[in-house]
Amino acid sequence: MHDQSHSALAKRADQSVDSSPSQRLRADVCSSSKLFFLMEAHDGLSAALAERAGFKGLWASGLSIACALGYRDANEASWSQVVDAVERIVDSTQLPVLVDGDGGFGNFNNARLLARKLRQRGAAGVALEDSCFPKTNSFVDRHPLADVDEFSGRLRAVKDTVAQDFVLVARIEALIGGHGMDEAILRAHAYADAGADAILIHSRRSAADEILAFARAWQNRLPVVIIPTKYYRTPVSAYRKAHISTVIWANHAMRAAIAAMRQVYHRILTEESTSSIEPSIATLDEVFELLRYDELASAEARYLRPS
Known part of the structure; x- marks a missing residue:
């Protein structure tokens, strides 16, 4: 007997054969001219709900995963706990998952181990931020930035370790840390040279001015990803006009659940x-x-x- 549930499963399996999650994420973040949205998920339930709502990609949020585990977003959850949480997210949906990998949980060796394990569990990509281990949440405190060359080594190690379709996003914390636009642009160029596929530029301001200024200065050498947690009043049309690639709604499911x-x-x-x-x-x-x-x-x- 050929029931509807079996047909739905077969259809989803056929769709997944067409392209891998990494290929789909790469197409949406790195190649598409349309603004792409990633919705936060922190467990299998939130992932399933995001897919049901119509989102086409997921952000495995470090803050939200830590909260779900009862930890602070200060590298209190281990890399293996994060990887386990990502596996639950991946298993609950057909959507590609970009993982918040913090700074990689250490040096180049920890970063490449994290990326390899995430790839094994089905993640489509990872975002690494140029912070020192242990990190602190961007909105809690200003933390020291990693040395540019050292962080570039982390990025190169990841690119040399995982398949080339695995998406690597370099997250710049220079504006968050008060280091200014010149420092942010300098780091963006260095990280592009190190093999990043996209640049995530972050800000703690309540308006998107410095984010949009970065986009103008950067001129789309690589796709730009943003997280408008603080500047949520800015209309999405401003991001389209600035040719932003991807917007991440980074912690809203967790906050709504609380x-x-x-x-x-x-x-x-x-x-x-x-x-x-x-x-x-x-x-x-x-x-x-x-x-x-x-x-x-x-x-x-x-x-x-x-x-």
């Missing part, structure tokens, strides 16, 4: 009942549908009780 869970916990505790919250939370049927319990049922019919 707000929603906090409210639900408070109401259950104070009301000593769940009756008032039931209309505003997902039904169990929605949970079962999202996680494709129907596929399990059809597989049981096929393999446990074959006709």
Whole structure:
């Protein structure tokens, strides 16, 4: 019996044969003229929801993964814990996953080990930032930047270790650290020479002025990726006009989950009942549908009780 669930699985498998996740991510980030969006995911559930919403790529956020594990975004979670979390994300979706690799968890050797393991678990690419180990979240404190030559060595090591279609994004923290535009441009050129496929330029300002100034000065030598967490009021049209390649919505699923869970916990505790919250939370049927319990049922019919 050829059921709909089996057909859907076959269709998804056929689509994945056409191109690898890395090839699809490379096409969207490095080759497309259209503005591309990456949505944060920190576990299998958030990844599945992002895919269901219609996003075409995922950002495995270091901050969000750390939060989900109960850690601070200060390299408290180990590289192996991050890799395990990425595997859950990859397994839950057909979307390409760009991983927030912090600074690579050490020197060139740690960075290439991280990239190799991420590649093995199915990630499509990694973003490495020019920070020193252990890093601190960009919005918590200003941290020292890595030496340009040393960080360039990390990038070269990654490019020499993983397949060429694996996307390597070099994240520049110069503006975050208050080092100015000249330093950011200098580093962008060095990282391009070291083999980066795209440049992620970051800012803590509430307006996108310095990001757009960087884009003008950089003149698209490599695609530019941005994370508008702080300058969220800037319209997306400004990024299209500046020929930005990719926008990352970097931590919003995790923050939404915190707000929603906090409210639900408070109401259950104070009301000593769940009756008032039931209309505003997902039904169990929605949970079962999202996680494709129907596929399990059809597989049981096929393999446990074959006709």
